[in-house]
Amino acid sequence: MTTDRDGEIVVSPNHVVFDLPEIVAVQEGLFEAVGLRVRFADAADRSADAERNPAARHKESQFTAARADVYNVCEWGGIDRLERDTRGGRIGHLRAAVVAQALVSLDDDLNEPHDLADVTVSINEYTGSHYTALHLLEGTVPRERITLAHTGPPGTRLDLLLAGESRATMLMEPFLSVALTHGAHVLGTYAYRGSQVVAPHLTAAQQEAYRTAVDKAVDLVNADRARWAPTIAAEAGDRLDPADLRPDYYRYTHIAPFTERRFTETYAWMRSWRLTDGRSGYETLRALR
The missing domain is CATH 3.40.190.10 (Periplasmic binding protein-like II)
Structure with a gap:
């Protein structure tokens, strides 16, 4: 080697x-x-x-x-x-x-981290989207009610969000800006x-x-x-x-x-x-x- x-x-x-x-x-x-x-x-x-x-x-x-x-x-x-x-x-x-992972949604019923109890958030396991989602949510949502789903890299997560197949996801740039241009809103951010x-x-x-x-x-x-x-x-x-x-x-x-x-x-x-x-x-x- x-x-x-x-x-x-x-x-x-x-x-x-x-x-x-x-x-x-x-x-x-x-x-x-x-x-x-x-x-x-x-x-x-x-x-x-x-x-x-x-x-x-x-x-x-x-x-x-x-x-x-x-x-x-x-x-x-x-x-x-x-x-x-x-x-x-x-x-x-x-x-x-120093980059922000943002928790974003197109769902009008989801407006702040409190709304994410028992709601599946799309992430890529063992990446920044995974760890920052836990950090972002655990301050307001009981740990046992935090639900994450591995759906893959940010481009895939963006596609699922825009297709209506994901209610909430973690995104960083430039995929975050794409989501926002399509009307997504931010529920919280975690800079790391x-x-x-x-x-x-x-x-x-x-x-x-x-x-x-x-x-x-x-x-x-x-x-x-x-x-x-x-x-x-x-x-x-x-x-x-x-x-x-x-x-x-x-x-x-x-x-x-x-x-x-x-x-x-x-x-x-x-x-x-x-x-x-x-x-x-x-x-x-x-x-x-």
Whole structure:
């Protein structure tokens, strides 16, 4: 199994709204400026992203097979993937993307989280849509009355919502903006960062250079957000005019460390929902800086 491609670092792609800083860093030569060769792995076939087993999905399977060296996923998912993965790896940092998952509906009888007791909410299991739905609902709906259904990636969830086959779903950009242009309304939002999973062979120096380039890309994006909006909107195809992409449901900030306090709080919450068996610790999953 090859893990070092003559120093090249391969990124397993996530959705564009999460990957935009890395996309910009590649396009603008920011990785090269810090001495790294970075490229994205091929994302042509994303059909496995509908699988219930997250290890079978595109970005995770690319990493496990050593065809990619880094990828970002939601904070809770980063812990879950590393506990499932056979290759090994660490959480390097909290990613630069701060994105909202919004609970949306076209049903006039659903107007706030209180209305979702015993109502099925469409999510993709073990992704941000799953974890944020639990966080969003558990403050108002008794846990035993929260009902989630795995229906697949955001494009599929959007289609089910617009077809009237789903009463409520979790969506992030650009699929959220598409839903809103079709008359959907927001019942609640949950803004969250994610974690960057890194391969075990990447050195502390490589990771620091990677973070430096991504932070510079964040500054470029924030200096002219309208310039990059079409890149995000393009994932929705011809269903969304870039001018209709809502700027208030995503933003970018410099990379932050995954602290022990944050890990402890996150891990305790995951155990409370039986989303982990609790066998890992902070030093097990955190990458050296």
